[in-house]
Amino acid sequence: MSAQVISPELQQWLQAQLAARVEKDQVLQAMQQIGWAPLVARRAYNEALEAFQRNQAGAAPAMPSPDLRQKPSVVRVNGHDTTVLLDMKHPRVVVLGNFLTDAECDAMRAQAQSRLTRSETVTLNIDASEVNDARTSDGMFFERGENELCTRIEARIASLLHWPVERGEGLQVLRYRPGAEYLPHFDYFDPAHASTPSILKRGGQRVGTLLMYLNTPTRGGGTVFPDAGFEVAPIKGNAVFFSYDSPNPDTLSLHGGSPVLEGEKWVATKWLRQGTFE
Ligand code: PD2
Numbered sequence: 618m619s620a621q622v623i624s625p626e627l628q629q630w631l632q633a634q635l636a637a638r639v640e641k642d643q644v645l646q647a648m649q650q651i652g653w654a655p656l657v658a659r660r661a662y663n664e665a666l667e668a669f670q671r672n673q674a675g676a677a678p679a680m681p682s683p684d685l686r687q688k689p690s691v692v693r694v695n696g697h698d699t700t701v702l703l704d705m706k707h708p709r710v711v712v713l714g715n716f717l718t719d720a721e722c723d724a725m726r727a728q729a730q731s732r733l734t735r736s737e738t739v740t741l742n743i744d745a746s747e748v749n750d751a752r753t754s755d756g757m758f759f760e761r762g763e764n765e766l767c768t769r770i771e772a773r774i775a776s777l778l779h780w781p782v783e784r785g786e787g788l789q790v791l792r793y794r795p796g797a798e799y800l801p802h803f804d805y806f807d808p809a810h811a812s813t814p815s816i817l818k819r820g821g822q823r824v825g826t827l828l829m830y831l832n833t834p835t836r837g838g839g840t841v842f843p844d845a846g847f848e849v850a851p852i853k854g855n856a857v858f859f860s861y862d863s864p865n866p867d868t869l870s871l872h873g874g875s876p877v878l879e880g881e882k883w884v885a886t887k888w889l890r891q892g893t894f895e
């Protein structure tokens with residue numbers, strides 16, 4: 618861990634850069650040139666950006682996030698109470714209890730079941746997604762707003778994260794059987810990948826993920842963040858939100874699904890885009 622301290626002078630300088638609309642990469646580069654460690658520079662920038670946006674009345678938030686500034690234990694979203702179990706700044710991770718009810722989890726699984734097929738991921742050398750050994754689960758996608766349940770959950774996510782429904786992909790459901798896992802990866806599209814420019818035309822980059830647990834496996838199946846050194850327990854109805862403000866490993870958003878050791882694991886994933894995903 619670095620001992621570098623974000624001084625009031627640095628905070629002031631960052632506010633001046635933000636006010637002058639200097640590009641983020643340029644600011645980070647300037648800080649690194651004068652000796653700031655990349656992770657400290659990024660954290661200082663993100664904190665300054667949050668403060669800058671708070672001071673700009675009515676400005677649209679640049680990143681999806683629950684509003685936890687008042688440190689609530691419970692957040693009421695569209696009439697539904699969810700609890701705050703973890704609020705981490707870097708990586709940006711929030712763990713929520715009871716984000717879905719038991720009945721919503723059961724209905725989601727029942728509606729997905731007959732449409733499950735072996736999952737696909739984007740591989741390195743080709744232009745389309747294909748079956749890949751990195752993910753040994755079965756999966757399906759709902760269209761956005763496909764039915765009442767999807768619409769209700771999508772509206773809850775949009776309200777919680779202050780991010781319009783139109784900036785989200787349809788919900789994905791995955792089922793892992795014992796032994797199945799999802800190797801660590803980033804959810805953003807790799808800027809170096811040949812297919813990324815064409816993927817970005819529809820909605821821009823992914824900037825956040827909300828992963829909802831639809832059951833509780835007996836053993837294993839946690840969601841691991843290897844670069845941050847922790848694992849989120851897969852508890853039915855709970856959810857983990859994480860965001861990544863640029864397609865960069867410094868976001869520490871590398872994450873994976875640990876092997877399921879006993880029982881099944883079901884999750885629903887909502888990916889949030891920078892722009893409108895139509
Ligand atoms: O099921 C998981 O824990 C998991 C882990 C990593 C899901 C995803 N990524 C995903 O859907 O992107």
Ligand code: ZN
Pocket residue numbers: 802803804872
């Ligand atoms: Zn993922």
